[in-house]
Amino acid sequence: MSLILNIETATKNCSVALSHNGKTVLCKEISGQGYSHAEKLHVFINEIISESGHAFADLQAIAVSRGPGSYTGLRIGVSAAKGLCFALGIPLISIDTLKVLAASANISDGVIIPMLDARRMEVYSSVFSPDLTEIRKTEAEILTEDSFSDVGQTAYFLGDANEKAKSVLTKSNFVFLDGIVFPSASEMAALSFDKFQKNEFEDVAYFEPFYLKDFVVGGK
Template identity: 35%
Template sequence: MNILALDTSAAVLSVALATGTDVWYFEVDGGLRHGELLMDVVDHLLGSAGLEPTDLELAACMKGPGSFTGLRIAFAAAKGLALSLGIPMVSAPTLDCMAASQAAWPGIVLPAMDAKKGRFFTALYRGGLREGAYRDASPEEIAEALSASAVRDDPVMITGPAAEMVLERLKPLFDGSLDQSRFFVDPLGKRGKARELLDIVKKMDIVEATQEVFSGPLYLRKSDAELTFKAK
């Protein structure tokens, strides 16, 4: 099955293309140029794989949380491809994809994205499975979750684009409830996760995904523009 997976949820843009047993991959730290670069990257991968857009059988993107603009870019591209080519579209939660790269970690995996305002989009995972809800959390709230009895003694791998920032914000909170030796930072946490997205969507029930073209991104909070408008 020819599957195209798009990740524009954070600073690094990544695209993965599965063609049977082969996977073609490209990533670039494009800053705020995801909208300009995305389709050029898609065309490059299709050309490298010897495919035409009409050869695609499934389009996938990150569901969120993540950059408001970035999520919309990938959703628009995936929906456009799905509708124009008559193929299904699916999406998968961004934090699930980030945690998937550390599924073998013998403890808690904490993917983190900068949610601004001193907060982070995050969740707790063990063995690739999420434990609890997706969070829009402060460092204090993250520390509280990591000091709970069920996870208090587990080593913690912090991954995702905000991993180093989270660890820095947690350092003042290291005391009797948080042992600094438990914490590790994924050195590849900032990389794009289109390959992990690809692996996740391969396991999905595609029949149930046909209505994804009518859905939208997962937001854990309203955008600054919405909050500003509401305040007025």
Template identity: 45%
Template sequence: MPLLLLSLETSSPVCSVALHRLADGSLIGQSELRLDKSHSTHLTVLIEQLLANTGHALADLGAVAVSDGPGSYTGLRIGGAAAKGLCFALDIPLVAVSTLRALAAQVAAVTARPETHLYCPMLDARRTEVYAALYTHEGQEVLAPTPLLLDADTLAEQLAHRSVLFFGHGAAKFQAVLGAHSNAGFLAGIEPSAIAVGQLGVAAFHQQEFQDVAYYEPFYLKEVYTTTPKAK
């Protein structure tokens, strides 16, 4: 069996890469930079350094997993392009992992009595909107990834019946709108990580959930918004 899975997380300001063994899913190494807009100049450097520091080479890769979105349009494009380039050059499979599902798994793995909560990752989508989803501690989807307009009634039905943990860089906006709620918990400082992408990527690899390298596009969730420069 091929040795390693390389995972890339570029959906947020954090540029993160990780290596896992495909045989057992164990983590070999991880590296990240928390520098805004660093992805285009630092992603390939992080990959090269991580492989060198762990004593491996590109030839040892058996697959690449990429954070699929939603998230930063630019970041997702950079991560997707790098993943596709590696997979094409090395003739290895490409695995896409939901950014929100990976973030939820990341939190559930370190939560006491994880089965007592639902997990709601929220990524800032500007203004009063976030990209969000709901998952159980086992990763089952309760609410599919969707753009949410935030107000005091957002997710009221779910909060009426279950404890829900909110996290990600969009959660603070919802906390300001919702205020105190007995079933809402807010976790600060949670950022997407290539480690979680890799853990889910290993499982997807063994289930042969591969993307078409030629036609893969990240899951932006909303159409990319662009403007036309004004004529001088």
């Protein structure tokens, strides 16, 4: 049995999910106008453990979204995950945030392009196949009308950068899945279980979030 607590705080969505053998059992999340991670994260964690009927001692691992995303959100999520791993003596699993977002798209053709807003016309983006194989690594890039012009098949865009992306990404093979805005811990279940089975764990003492860009005072 693998009981894993999944934490996703890379965006405005503060999300926690409990998964069993790759399936989500419970999920609690909130995505308001601002960032409520400091107030809600530990509340959600305690509520999920309590409502599931399990104890913290039953957990086999903690999985956390590693970034890119909000500097503060990532720091809060990773700190909580590391603290639990230290206290419980269990391994830490990290999942790429854009892969978590891509996992929300249920498609069978083309490519998935998850994008997160990174100020002005800049985004964090990556490209995945329908089975979530990474085709292009995560980049911070400024969107122009030529962005992703090398994609000849249907490209499905998702994430909180969709609205601004539509103004420049106008090719006929571009499809915007506007219903998928933020990554959710509920989509981490299969991803964290796969890493758990492969013993792909992080060094709890030295693990740091994948910020991608340097933190700028006053930024997200």
